[in-house]
Amino acid sequence: MRISNKIKTLALVLAIGLTSSCTLEEGQSLNGAQTTSISEGLSKTELPQVVAGILSNMRDRMSTQRDVMSVLGREYWVLQSSDPGWGTELAAGLLSNGSFFINNPYSERYATVKACNLLLESLEAESTKIVFTENEIVAIRGFANTIKAHELLSVLNMVYQNGIRTEVSDPDNLGPFENYDDALTTIMGLLDSGFTDITTAGEVEPNTLGVSYSEFNRAIAARVAMYQGDHAKVLSALADSFMNMEAGADLNAGAYLRYSAAGADQLNPLFNALPSSTDGARLVYPDFLDPASFEAGDTRINKAVIRSGTDPELCLAGMCGTHDVLLYESNTTPVGLIRNEELLLLYAEANMTSNPGEAEAAIDFIRAGAGLGAVGAGNVDEDRIIYERRYSLFGEGHRWVDMRRFGRLADINQDYDRAGDLSPVPNQFPIPQNEGQ
Template sequence: MKISNKIKFLAIIIVLGMTSSCSLEDGESLNGPQTTSISEGISRPELPQVVAGILSNMRDRIHTQRDVLSVLGREYWVLQSSDPGWGTELAAGLLSDGSFFINNPYAERYATVKECNLLLQSLEAESTQTIFTTNEIAAIRGFANTIKAHQLLSVLNMVYQNGIRTDVADPDNLGPFESYDAALTTIMGLLDSGFADITTGGEVSPNTLGVTYSEFNRAITARVAMYQGDNAKVLNALADSFMDMTGDLNAGAYLIYSAAGADQLNQLFVALNSPTAGAKVAYPDFVDPASFEAGDTRVNKAVARTGGEVCLAGMCGTHDVWIYQSNIDPIGLIRNEELLLLYAEANMVSNPGEAEAAIDVIRAAGGLGAVGAGNVDEDRIIYERRYSLFGEGHRWIDMRRFGRLADINQDYDRAGDLSPVPSQFPIPQSEGQ
């Protein structure tokens, strides 16, 4: 993928959130936004603008990516009468290398990676090194590598075994595609080096995530370590994250939105009882009493429609997705609830008592009783993650990593929809693969 040499850093911040989406629907390329580069050096006044711009751009097309992952995981349907592809392509399992379902999130995540790379490049400039101390440069580098790792992981989760390019700093000399396992190793390396740099240099400003960059780094590290099957690394990372067994399960790292000026709105929000021109309805199995434990209030993330069932192209639902109650609600990148689930999974075999304690905290918040000794196993982890992390982009990935995509209930699919659901997206055709 060719990503431009010049990125709109300063323009992004002057009008925060005005970053253009690299939308192939509109005929644009994957080359990312273009404007003045700061690769030749960065000043103190520019640094907070660049940092804020990177955080802002992390929001671009996250709504598309979350919707795509949720449809594949049979968490909910996206009903858009103006775009039948949500049913004819995505829900049907016909994943194309020319579809905006992969191309748009892919482009935006790499655009943010490019911004991080330009920031990293600016740190090598003599002018930068005369302005900032060694520790300050370490802090900036730690921030950039942490965000870069997160964005690369977001792409990798979509294309899986097809792999990704992790070395894209030089658009005229792109690195090769790395396999899934190799890319995870590279991402882990970025996270570990980022954490070391932040530990040495401290935090950069601004930070609108809601947790420190160090804590965010270690939280994402725990997620990656779990994908690698490294339970010891999961637990070590969680110890330095914001995990809190007695804290708010919703505490964590968030992307923020507002209706002010030219800022972005949360496009994952959809009003209750919306028509088929733009509704999101829970996959019927999610709200089936046979699927969840009686009294589990987490099922209330889907709310019964007052008008009853709504259908479009054979995709039907009686409950609206109700994770976000307004178009300025923040979108969680990783929450305390997920960290407790990772803690439980990492302890499941070696220290079952700790696993049960973590699961019990989550169940209590969901209106359920204790899980009981000896009852935390893979099935338990899958159930708790399904209802705790509904609509947050995990179920498809979880069922894939457990080798259980065939266990995703597709009883409410249409005739002809692929079963089991596909495991990965193809590499976008723009990559020339």
């Protein structure tokens, strides 16, 4: 896998503070005087910086992936005058195996997988076994497999039935591509083993996510189980996650990637100063705000804010909108990886047929937070799940995946598309051309 060549040997900048970014830019030398490799062993001093570096790496090109999936799901347009491909390729549905829309997120997710694999490799070194107890090694392994599973799932969500390589620990002997179902099974295996390790041996530090690694693990496991159609596993995983439906529970509680303006750290790339311009805008797809699409009084539409001026419409290459996306208050606002609101939606979906009363309770809890009344008995069905997920998880990378897994991509309203845009939207990206396929 050529895209992983930039980190054949993981190097971490030890001079950087634990809360700072440890990202590695394309082409950057990893052999400077301030770097050290963990491929031959891990020290107590290095561990927290390795963990912080992996968490930091998870942020790289995550914004590109969110934008790409939001455009395909017709949640919003991306207007970028310096890169017309957002309209001529992505919005048009022309998904090339050579575009940055797939290559960059794909590369960065596998870069984090590589970092996790090197951390796992370091646990086998004799020097590591001297300074860490067996229990500590088990805990580190649980962390690495948890993050690795999340990153593999992120890639799989983009390429879908084209499948992914799940075994990439040896760059000279890569494993075969696994199909979608088999890859989900492998990912779930990593999560289950990671959860067992963490609950047996404890948590590693640092942790800036906002929930424990074990809770994060089970939250992602619930998402994977839903993709597999295993509702019993969804409910089992949720029981050990951070899901909370008690009175006053915060729908936004969950696992987040952090940003700051300090030193070499990153700013939130999904933040837009408003009103935006064609130099970089995220314009809400008009159907989201159509009164025929949402229930009156649903405050979740406040994720869209009208542009200022007497004529708020902004257009570029036929992509037009009157409202900017407002999901992040500043350029240091954290970005959610998975939130309580999604877990409650998974809970509702898993209970929809077998225990409708529980499904209704979860949906009503979410709707109360959006200023809406109860759905009533017997009213939680597939259409209800799709509606609530659309407005609760807007701009978080779910709608395209959701409509695909329900077999309803053709139901995505494309009335505001341009003539010639592919309809229905495509269901997957091709494997990047530099994979040699």
